[in-house]
Structure formats: structure tokens, C-alpha cells
Amino acid sequence: MQAPPLTPSSDVPAPSVANGAADDGPGPIRRCIATGETLEREAMIRYVVGPDGTLVPDLKAILPGRGFWTCARRDAIERAVTRKIFAKAAARAGHEGPLTVPDGLADRIEAMLARRCMDILGLARRAGEVTAGFDKIESQSRKGPPGLLLGASDGAADGKRKLRSISAAAMHSEILTSAELSLALGRENVIHAAFKPGRLAEQFLGEARRLAGFRLLVAANGPELPRAGAQAE
Template identity: 45%
Template sequence: MGRGGVKKDREAPSERRCVATGEILPKAALIRFVVGPDDLIVPDIAAKLPGRGIWVAARREALALAIRKRAFARGAKRQVTLPEGLEAMVEAGLVRRVTDMLSLARKAGLAVAGFEKVRGMIRTGEAVALLQASDGSERGKSKLRLPAEEGATINCLTAHEMGLSFGRDHVIHAALCAGDLATRVVEEAARLSGLRCTNGATGPGKDDGIA
């Protein structure tokens, strides 16, 4: 909105170009970087830091390509320094982002953990996202499924990482009911799965992403 409640003609663009691959993608499918002090590249996982944004597709191969081709310097239009272990830094930031949002969903009463609770939420039709630990038993995980063509399945977090969201040592199964937090968890999990090269947030008709 502009002054007097008049809507501005130009809205903020919802898409950006990846500096590595040239793809134009929704912001939710990209990772933003900015140039920090001493011309050091800083991952801006939440896309809120000031400065010119440099966007890279949320895929490990795209980030590796950006590093190899020195695309960050091209995007910044000046020489920059990359921190050691940038890929691991981005992955760790995305893990924190997903687990923090999942924790908020739990505190809001929108997320449950444990086989029986998850099964109950699926049976009542409340579950819009099913989370299963990447290192959990495949036999156990196969017993819980969302109905065909409904919801998203997330499997890019370890049992320990999921446990952080629920105040436990580990969690194998969790589920989310509808709400903005559920949507954001699924979006962030899709970005993390790209960095981990897993189908971490799958939905009907998609290999990874948002249902």
C-alpha cells in the first residue's frame, strides 16, 4: 500500500535469477547471499539482510557451480571473498530454519510427533505434511502414508534434527496440520533437500518442492 491506502502499481518481484544457472525461479526456490564486512559473502537464509541480493538456486550443484564460476563476484559487481565451507554453512543454516519453524508449529499446537499421534492425524484428515527421519527404519516409515494426491512428505531431516524441534533426543515421525507455518516448513524443507540432494519435500506430481 502507498500513502492514503492506495495500492502501489509495482509490487516487489516474487522471482529472481540464479547467478549460477541463469534460471528465473520463485524466491522460495532460491538462496539469497549478500556481501558483508570485508567483502565476505554471507548466506542470508531468511532473505532479510540489507544490501544487494545475490541469488542461487537451492540445489547443491547450483551452489557448487556458483563457487566454481566465481558467480558471486559477478553478482556483486566487485571482487568478493567466499568463506571456507560455504556449502556446509548454507546447509546448517537451512537445518536451523526448518527445525526452528517446526518448533514454532509444535508450540502453536500445529505439529505432533510419535507414530500413534501421527497416524491419528492422518486418519482424521488433518495432516497436510508428513515428516519422517531420513535415518529412520524404512519398515516403520512405510506404515505411515498420506492419502494419494494429498499433502507433502518431508524426509530431509535426521531423527536428531527432528528431535530438536520437539524437545526430544530423536523423533522419527511427525505431522503438521494446515496453516502458514506448515507451508513455510514445507518450503524450507524443499530448499534443504536441494542442498542435501534428497527428495526432502515431495507432493503430488512433483519430485521435490511444495505440494
């Protein structure tokens, strides 16, 4: 479950990043430099400082150098930018000199995460691990439950309810738009898709959960939709 958005009150001190959970120490837990929350690495974004002194989001957490982390949420990143927490964390990580933070950092990370979701979806298409189209998904589900149901975030509410009715047990995600689903799957007007159970479905869900921290999933004329990873009702 995602933490509630941060309040912008100026009397909340920036958390220290001296704790070992804040950087690249051993173990799966990291501390957010903006909020102080401790979460598993998979729910966070890692950063390093590039050779030119520019802050670099390291979504795969593989770039060399001592890194620091934020929650995978827009509000946490924007707080780190406005309060210059990135610069302080970079200095503690050993960077000397000014730090250049790219403009629109949260938007850039959102686009990068969306691209990762689309790349996984494209890989699943080439591997025959994903089905598109409601009728095909419904037919396939009779042979076994899907690993993950996908609905376009900008699709009609009735269509989303119809998709969820296919399997009460399947996880579902409504994080990508129809245009993004269509581009990833190489066809037009994709509204519904489904992964087969397996590694690619799990990888997509992990990235979708991070992307959900940047996208408010609200239907055009309806209530807030379940976030990525929510259990279908």
C-alpha cells in the first residue's frame, strides 16, 4: 500500500541519509532520502551522480558508484528537488561540487518507468506470453487463470469491470493508456490484455507498482480505480 502524499509543511526536517539503509549497503531495505521511509528496493528509485555532476536515475539499480534512494512516488521526488535533498545526499555519497538535477525529474522518471512496462509487454508479445482483446482473453482464461490482467487506464468503466469479471483471483493493472498498450503490442486500439502466469507478468507488475506512484488512476467519470497490484474484486 502506498503511503499518503507528503504535506509541504516547511517545519518537517529532511531526514538524515547517514543511516546505512539510505545508501547501497547490504540487504534489501533502503531509506528514502526525502521522507525517511524504509522500503524494499523494488518499491524505490536509485540515483547516482554522473561524471559530469548530473543526477542520474538508475531504475535497474546497476550503475556504479554510491547511490541514494527515494520512494517511487512523485511527491517524494518533488520534495527532494525543492528542498535540495538530492544535493545533500550526493555530498554525503562523496560527490564534490554542484549537482545538476534535470528539469522535470519526476516526469522523466514516469516516462522511463512507462517505457520499462511497455518493453516488458513487448517482450511478452514476442514470446507468446500475452493475449490482447477481451474475447481472446476470456477464451484463454477457460484453459487456466491469467497471470495478470491489463486494462487501459483511459478505457471505459464498463469495460474495466467486464475485464475484472474474467477472474476473481487474477491480479490486474490499469496503469498504461490504450495508446501505450497499442504501441507495446504492435496493434491498434488495445484496451484489454492479459499475461500468462510467469516471470514476465511478475516483472511487469513490479514496474507497474512503481509507475503507480506517478499516475493517479481516476476514471474520467467515476471513482478512483484500484492501483497496480490491487486484488481484483
